[in-house]
Amino acid sequence: MICMALLAHENEQALRNQIRNIRKYNPQDVQIIFYNGGQDTNFGKKVCEDENVLYCPYSRPLKQRTSGRFFYDVMRFLEDKKIAYEYLVYLEYDIMFVNSGFREYLLSKMEGYDCLVKILRKEVDPKNASWPPARDMWKDWERWKSIFESDAFYRTSSPMSVFRHGIIKKMLGGLNKKRLEHLFDTSNIPCLGEMLYITLAKKYGGKCKIYGDNTKRFLRFRPAITRKEIKEAKSRSDVMFVHPVKDAEVRDWIFNQP
Structure with missing residues (x-):
């Protein structure tokens, strides 16, 4: 089974539409776990109840670009609930699917691998770190x-990152959880999750695969995906999702496609 960890913080109608979009293009063997990163503790609960989505009880308010603990909270919730799954996918509120085939894509691309990510970079020298979060x-x-027990760390891009359950169990099993919780509480490193999970996976021997160039073109930090690009993506069977979808009109257009 594929578990999709979905982080959102506002706009319940957009959340409902996103959940339905995920289900439309991933109708088999998919469980969605919603994490409420907003200030309203009731945000998303009614939507989850209506749409048969798991609500992560470890949810807490998160600040923009400092949402590093989100994936960890979902990981440990799944372990605490003893939910069986094969892959855990990192989703955010501005990711939407445009074509089917993601499950088959994972089965093909991740054979012999533990992680699937957009990029994989190793940071070895603080004097040559060009990415601001790496400098932090x-x-x-x-x-x-x-935590890392290393002289270096890795970085990636979180949206649509995929981790096998096997490597997640190794990561969680080897962590000093009290130490990690203290660091979560006292660190304000931007994009922490884009360094933490991939470095832990590599620490425990995880083999990582990189998304193909066609997929990466529609999986980016900025600028926002346009309707013209959405139409192109939808016309290509090798492109299954797009990010970031920032414009409400574009989001609604995707949702209303037959």
């Missing part, structure tokens, strides 16, 4: 290296 990690490295 190096500044706090004396504390974080006790």
Whole structure:
């Protein structure tokens, strides 16, 4: 089974439409787990009840670009509930599917691999770190290296990252959870999740696959996906999802496609 961890913080109608979009293009063997990262503790609960989606009880308010603990909270919730799954996928509120075939794509691309990510970079020298969040990690490295047990760390892009359950169990089993919770509470490193999970996966021997160039074109940080690009993506069977969808009109157009 594929578990899709969905992080959102506002606009319940958009959340409902996104859940239905996920189900439309992934009708088999998919479980959605919703994480409420907003200030309203009731946000999404009624939607989850109506749409038969699991609501993560470990949800808590998260600040933009400092949502690093989201994936960890979902991982441990799934373990605590003893939910069986094969893959865990990182979804955010601005990801939408445009074509079917993601399950088959995973089965093909992840044979022999533990992770599927957009990029994979190794940071080895604080003096040559060009990415600002990596520079922030190096500044706090004396504390974080006790988690990584390494002299270097990796980074990726979180949206649509996929991890096998097997590597997740190794990651969770080897963590000093009290130490990690303290670091979550006292660190303000932007994009922490884009360094934490991939580095832990590599620490425990995870083999990582990179998305193909065609997919990566529609999986980016900025600019926002346009309707013209959506139409192109939908016309190509090798493109199953797009990110980021920021415009409500574009989001509604995707949702209303037959």
